[in-house]
Amino acid sequence: MRKAKRQGRTAPTPEELQGLDAHWRAANYLAAGQIYLMSNPLLKEPLQPEHIKPRLLGHWGTSPGLNFVHTHLNRVVKARDLSALCIWGPGHGGPAVLANSWLEGSYSETYPDVSRDEAGMARLFRQFSFPGGVPSHVAPETPGSIHEGGELGYSLAHAYGAALDNPGLLVACVIGDGEAETGPLAASWHSNKFLDPVHDGAVLPILHLNGYKIANPTVLARLPAPELDELLRGYGHDPLHVEGDNPHSVHLAMAEAMDTALDRIAHIQDEARTSGVRGRPRWPVIVLRTPKGWTGPAEVDGEPVEGTWRSHQVPLAEVRENPEHLRQLEAWLRSYRPEELFGTDGRPVPEVLACVPDGTRRLGATPHANGGLLLRSLPIPPLEEYAVPVVKPGTSLHEPTRVLGGLLARIMADTADRRDFRVVGPDETASNRLDALYGSTDKVWQEAILPTDEHLATDGRVMEVLSEHLCQGWLEGYLLTGRHGFFSSYEAFVHIVDSMVNQHIKWLKTSRQLSWRAPVASLNYLLTSHVWRQDHNGFSHQDPGFVDHILNKSPEVVRVYLPPDANTLLSVADHVLRSRDYVNVVVAGKQPCFDWLSMADARAHCARGAGIWEWAGTDDGTREPDVVLGCAGDVPTMEVLAAAALLRAHLPDLAVRVVNVVDMTRLMPREAHPHGMTDPEYDALFTRDKPVIFAYHGYPWLIHRLAYRRTGHADMHVRGYKESGTTTTPFDMVVRNDLDRYRLVMDVIDRVPGLAVRAGSVRQAMADVRTRHHAWIREHGTDLPEVADWSWPY
C-alpha cells in the first residue's frame, strides 16, 4: 500500500495546477508583503506611502523560486504521504519560507499571535526584518528549518546529515547557484558516496539556477548545458531539467520532474532494501532554471530587474519617496490577485491550501526540524569499565584517546539498532587512536571495496572524508535532527570550520531562547594530534587557537575542556555526550601520557573543573603557598608536575601548590560565563597575592584574557605556545616555547620574592640542562635521556 502510494505518479489535473499556481501566487504575495508593508496587508485600500516600511530590508531575488519549490514539495509530500524536510540553501530568502509556513498553518501554531487571518498577516508583514521582530533570513525562529542561509556553503552537507539513519525521510535541498560556487558545497556533492540507501533516507538536491549572485552571473548558470550535465553526472547524479518563465509550463515540468525523481528514489530504496545494495546508485538531481526575482518588477527606472542581479534584495528601493516606485509596487502586489487568494478575513482560500499536507507532514511542522523532540539519551556505560587503574600518580602510561576509543566503541555497539550515534573525522579516526570503534562498526563507503581495504562497509557509522567542512556539515545536520555525534580532528585544522561553528553556535544560542525548540545533543569536538606532538608534520600543523575562537562566542553555548590524562578524558567525554545545546571543545593527546587520577578522582576533579592537586605540591594546606603552579592541558600538566618535583628535590622548604584546570571557563568571572568561579572560589585556588606560574596548552594570553579581573592577576605569569614551531622532538617543542619544566622552575625562582638569591645555584642548574638540551638534540636528534622517556620522578 505504502509503496504503491509513494510511486503513485499522476500528472496534475488542470484544477490541481490551478491550485498549485494559487498557492505559489499567495506565497509570492506574502513574501513581497513582508519586505514592503507595514499595514494594509490585503490591499483593501489603495497603497499609500504610510503603508510602506520605513526601512526596506530583505532578499526578494531568490524568494519566488523558493516559493515555487515549496509549492511543489507540498504537492508530492501530500500525494505520496512523505515524511520530508527541506533545507533551504538560499535561506536569506526568509520571506519565502515564512510565507509558506504561515500559509500551511504551522507558523500560527508555533506563534499564535501571528494568526492565519488578516491581523496575523499584518503581524507577519510588520515583524519581518523589523526591530523586535524576526530575522530576514531563515533562522531558528523559522518553523521547519535547521539551516540559516546567510553564509552559504553548507546546505547540501546539512541535508545529508539529516538523511543519515533516517530511512523514512526525504530531505530536499535547494542549492542556489551562488552557493554552488563555494568550496564546501562543491565538496558536498560527493556526499552520495557515503549515503546508504538501506539505512539512510534520500537527499534530493534541487539546483536552482536563477543566474546571478549579488552582482554577477554565476559559474554554474553560465556553463554550457552539456558541461553542467557532465559535472552533475560526474558527481554521481542523474540530472532532471526544469526551465522557463511561463508559470503554467514550468508548473507542469516541475511536477513531472518531481514525480520522476521521487519514483527513482523509491525504486533505488526498494531495490536496495529488498535485494541488497549493489553498487552506488545514481540519485536524481533537479536543475531548476527560473528568472531571479521571477514575477517581480521587470524594469525599474529603465533598467532590467527581473531576471538580473538587480532583483537580489529590494527591487523597488524608494517606494515611500518615489510615486512611480509606489505605483509599480502596487501593480506588482496586485498582479498576484490577492483578492482571489485570501478571504476578506485574510484567511487563505481552500484552493490555495489544496496542495498543503496535513499535520507533521507539513514542511514547517516536521519534528525532524526540531530534532530535540526525537532525541533519546545515549546509553553510556559505567566509565569504570573503561577506566585505567591508577594506584599512584605518574607510574603508568596510556594513550588517552585510545582509552576513549573503548568507550566510544561500546556506545557505538549499544546503538547498533537505534543508529543514532556517529563519529566523523577527516581520515584520522585510526590516527587519533580511536580505532577500537572498528570493533563495533565500520567506515561507511558506497564505492567499490577492495580486498586490501579494512573496516569499510556500506552501513558503517564512522564517517571519514578529507574535508573538515563535510564532517562538520554532516554532523550539524545529524545533531539538529535529533541524534548524537562526535567529531575528532587534528587540532590545527579545525580552524577550517571556524566559520561553520560560528553559525552553529549562533543557531544554538537563538534556539535556546525559543521555548518550542527542544534541546538537541551538543556538538562535541575532540581535538587531538595537537600542537605539542607534531613530529611528522611540524609548523603547519601547530595551532591551538580554536579555543580562543570558541571562547569569543556566546557563553551559554560554548564549553572548553583540557583533560590531562586518560580517566579525566573519559569523565569529560561522559559529560559532553550527555549535554545538550552546547558546543564542547575537548583537547586531549593521543600519545602515551602519564595517568594521574583514578576514575573516582577524575570524576571529582572534572566535576569541580579546576582544583588543587595536593599530592603534587608541597603546600601543606595550613597556610598559603609561596607559589602556585597552574596548568591546563596534558603536556603542560606533565611539565608542571615535573617542575614541582624538581622544586621539591631542590628547594624542599618552598610551599608549592599545583592547580590543574580542566574546564577553561572556570577561570572566567562568574558573570561572564555560567561556569565561571566566584572571586572567593578563584582566590581559594590561586591566592590573592602569591605568584602564579601558569603553564597552558595554547596561546598564553588566553589565560590573561580569562583571568584579568582577578585580584591576583598582576602576579600571574603564563607560559604557552608562542608560535615557535617546526619539525622537532617533543621536548624541544616545550623548550622552544619556554614551557619546559626547567624553565618553569626558573620562573618560580624569578618570581617568588627573595628566592632568586638563595636559589641561584638551582636556577643555574636548570639553565644548564636547557643548554645541554640544545646541544644534545642537534647532535642526536633525540631528547635528553632524562626527558626522552618522559620519565616522572615520583
Next chain:
Amino acid sequence: MRKAKRQGRTAPTPEELQGLDAHWRAANYLAAGQIYLMSNPLLKEPLQPEHIKPRLLGHWGTSPGLNFVHTHLNRVVKARDLSALCIWGPGHGGPAVLANSWLEGSYSETYPDVSRDEAGMARLFRQFSFPGGVPSHVAPETPGSIHEGGELGYSLAHAYGAALDNPGLLVACVIGDGEAETGPLAASWHSNKFLDPVHDGAVLPILHLNGYKIANPTVLARLPAPELDELLRGYGHDPLHVEGDNPHSVHLAMAEAMDTALDRIAHIQDEARTSGVRGRPRWPVIVLRTPKGWTGPAEVDGEPVEGTWRSHQVPLAEVRENPEHLRQLEAWLRSYRPEELFGTDGRPVPEVLACVPDGTRRLGATPHANGGLLLRSLPIPPLEEYAVPVVKPGTSLHEPTRVLGGLLARIMADTADRRDFRVVGPDETASNRLDALYGSTDKVWQEAILPTDEHLATDGRVMEVLSEHLCQGWLEGYLLTGRHGFFSSYEAFVHIVDSMVNQHIKWLKTSRQLSWRAPVASLNYLLTSHVWRQDHNGFSHQDPGFVDHILNKSPEVVRVYLPPDANTLLSVADHVLRSRDYVNVVVAGKQPCFDWLSMADARAHCARGAGIWEWAGTDDGTREPDVVLGCAGDVPTMEVLAAAALLRAHLPDLAVRVVNVVDMTRLMPREAHPHGMTDPEYDALFTRDKPVIFAYHGYPWLIHRLAYRRTGHADMHVRGYKESGTTTTPFDMVVRNDLDRYRLVMDVIDRVPGLAVRAGSVRQAMADVRTRHHAWIREHGTDLPEVADWSWPY
C-alpha cells in the same frame, strides 16, 4: 622559432627514457634516504642500525609520484625551454621535492653547505625532519616552492594565482586524491572560468590518484573511470590518462601525455593571442594513476604496503630494532642501484642529470617561486588627489570605502600595462562601494557574457567568485609570485579563510628568516559590511573576531588597522599597499560616516597609530584628564565623540580626553609587538590611574588581552560587540551591545570617582533616552530622530 620549439614534440628515445628513469630512481633513493639515514649515504658499507635515524619521520607514500612528475616536468621544460613553476599539492612529501632540488643543483646554490656531493648528501639526509634541520614538508625553506602541502586544499587556487598575468609561465599543479576531497580544492577546478588565455599563463593540473589517504581509499580514485572523466569534463577540462606500475610503460605514457598537454596549451594560447579569445578553452588535465609508495616495500610484516595506505608515512617503522626491517630497508634502497646513479664522490652521474634544465628554468630556481625578486613597487598617487576635504570634524559625510575605491581605481588604471595588481572579493566589490574600479578595469569572466551583464570581460583584473577560499588562494598565489593585491570581504565571512591565513602567516614568518627569499607584497584585507551595519542580514553576518584570530599569530607578520573615517582609510591603504611580508587587516565601514580628519591630520594620526584628539575632548592638556574615552573603529569612534559632546554639554567642568586608536597593535607591550607602545608612551595617552572607557569595534576582551600589562589597566572598562545581534536598526545594534553614546556617558559617570552623586540627573537623562529608544524602535522600526541621521552635535 619559439613557437616551433614549444610544440616540438618528439617521443623520448631509449637513451632519453633510460635517463628519465635514472633521474627518477635517484630522486626516489634520495627521498628514502632522507627519511631513514643518519650516515652511510651512498651505502658504501652494509647498512647498520647506527646508520638509521633515531626518529623516523616523514611521508614516503606520495614521494615517488612527486619524483615521477618532477622528472617528466624536467624533460618538457628542457625540451621546450619553458618557464615553469610547480605547485606540489601533496607537499607533505617534502623528501621528493628536496631530492629534486638537490639533484638539479638549486639546493646547493641556495644552501652551499649542502653540496652536491657525498658530504652534501649526508647533510641532506640528516637535516630532514631533524632538530635544527629542515621541515618534513615542502616549506619556505624549499627552493622553488610557494606552497606548503600540509593542510591540503589550496594547491590549485595557488597555481591559478601564480599563472594570472604571467602569460609566459606554465604552472603545473600536482593534486593529490586526498586533497581533491576538500572543499577549497573542489571549488578550485572552476578557476578556469577566470583564466584569460591571452594575458595569463597556463595551469596544468596533474591529478595524482594513488588511491589512498592516511587510512582510507579516496573518493576520486574509486570513481568508475567514465564518471571521473565526466567530472573533469564538467569542470571544463579534457582529461589525459597515465596509469600503471611498470616504470618503463608509465614513463612512455607520461612523456606522451605531457607532450599532448603542452601542445594543446600552446595551441590554445597561440589561437587566443593571434585570433582573440573565442569562448573558454577546454584546458588539458593529466590523470596519473600510480601506486602509493611505488617502488617501496611491497609487504611488511605480512601486510601489503606498496599500493596501500600503509605506505603513507614510514613503511618500515622499526629499522633500528628489527633486523628484518633493516634488511628490507637495505634491499629497498639498493633496488635503486645508487652505484649507477652517483659517483663515488656522491655527485649525480651525467645520465641522471640529462633531463635537468639549466639556470632559472630549473623548477627549484625559478624566480617566480621567489616572487620578491620580480616585485615592483605599486604606483600610488598622492593621496591628496582622492582625499575628502575636512574643514571641521564631523560636518560632512562620506562612505570611506567609496573614497578608497577612487584610489584603487587609479592604481588599477596605472597598472594597466604592467598588470601586477588585482582586487579579489566574494561577489562584493560593488556592494562594498569599490565600484569606481570598473572605470579602470572589469571583472574577469571567461563564460558567455550577456547584454544585461555589466563590467565583465575576459581580461579584467577584478576577480569575483562566491568563494572566500578561491579569493584567498588566488591572491596568495599572486602575491607569492611577486605581484600586488587587495581582498575585500564581508567582515563576518572572512573567518571562512581563518585556516588559510594561518598557513600564509606561517609561510611569511619563516620566509622572513631566510635571507635568500626576497620580500613580497603584503596580503591586504579590507573587512567591511561589518558587524554594526548588517541591516539586510542580521546575526549570521555579525562577527568581528577575525582580528582576534590574526593577533594570535606571529607579531612580526600581522598588522591590524581600524581607520575611523575616509581619509584615515586612505592613509592606511597607502601604507599597507607599500608594505612587504605582512598580513594587514583593515576594518572600515561602507556606510556614510562622518569625516573627522583632514588628509594631513589623517596621515599624522595614522603614522602615530594612536593619539589624542584634542578637539574632541575637554582636556586642556595642562593636567591629567578626569577620564579617558578610548575608541577604535568607525562606529565606536562616532559614539565616543557623541558621548564626549554630551559630556561637554552636560558636565562642562569634566576634563575628558578622547584617544583614537587606528593601529591596534600599538596597545600591545613593545616587547610583544614591534608596533607596541612603551609604557611611558601608553601612559601619556591613557594615564596611569584615570578611568578609561574604551569603545571598541569588536569583542571587548581583546582590548584587555592587549593592554593587561599596562599600569592603568585595572581601571579600564571596555565596551564592544558581545554577540548580541539580529536584524535591526544601526543605532539599536550599539544599544543592544551597550556601546551607544548614552551608555558611554553613564559609564563615565559610574567610573569617575565622586561623579555619580553630582551627575545623577545627567545619568538619569541618559537612561531615559535609552528607554525611549527601546519603545520607539519597536513602534516605528527606525532609530530615534536624534540619532537616525547620525547627527553630530558639533
